[in-house]
Amino acid sequence: MNAVMPKMPLSGLILILAFFTQAAESATVIDNFATRQSTTNTVNGPVNVSGSDLSNLQRTLNSSPTPGGTTRIFVEDGLLTVGNSSNSTGTASIFYNFAAVDFTTFANAILLTTESSDASYQIQMIANGTSLLSFQNLTSVAIGSPSTIRFDFSQFSNPAAFKNLNSLELKLRGTHAAWDADFSQLSTVPEPSVTALLIIGALGIVGGKRQKLVAA
Structure with a gap:
C-alpha cells in the first residue's frame, strides 16, 4: 500500500521561497559607516573598519x-x-583597501544609498586603482526620501578587476558650492541568477512531492 504524504500548504511553500530568497539576496557589507572618522581639507587614515564583511578593511579619507x-x-x-563650504566645489575621496577577494563569485554590482543631498552631485568609483567608473551625474535627494544607486561591474573600464579586488575608491563632488549630502551603507548585490536557481530548486522539490502524491 502506498503511503500518502500530506499536501504541503501554500504557506509552507511561501516560507521555503522566502528562506531561499533571503539567503540569496543578503548583501555583502563593504562599509556600514559605523566606525567614526573625519577630516577637513586634509587626509585621515588608514583606519581599521569594523562591521564590514571584507577582511582587513581599512579606510582613508x-x-x-x-x-x-x-x-x-x-x-x-x-x-x-560630505560637504563643501559656500566657496568650494571640492572632492571628497573615500579609499578602501582590504584582503583580495573575487567579488564576481557573490555579486555583480555595488549599492550606495543617498539619504539626502541638497543639490545635484557626481560620483566616481575606481577599482584596484585602474578600473574606472566615470563620474555619474545624480540629482538632489530630499530628506526622508532616500535613493539607492546601483553601479554594475560592467560599467567599469575593466570589469575583470573585480575577480581579484583589493581596493575601491569613491569620489564625491557637488556640482555647486555649498553642497552637503548623507550616504548610508555601501554594499554589494548578488547575482540575480543565484536567486533564480535557488527558487527554481525549491519549486522543484515541492513539485516533485506533489507529483508523487498524484501518482499514489
Missing part, C-alpha cells in the same frame, strides 16, 4: 577643497556625510 574653500568628510552613526 581625503578632502580636497577648491582653493580658499572647505571640504569636509564625516563618518559617524551609520552615515557618511
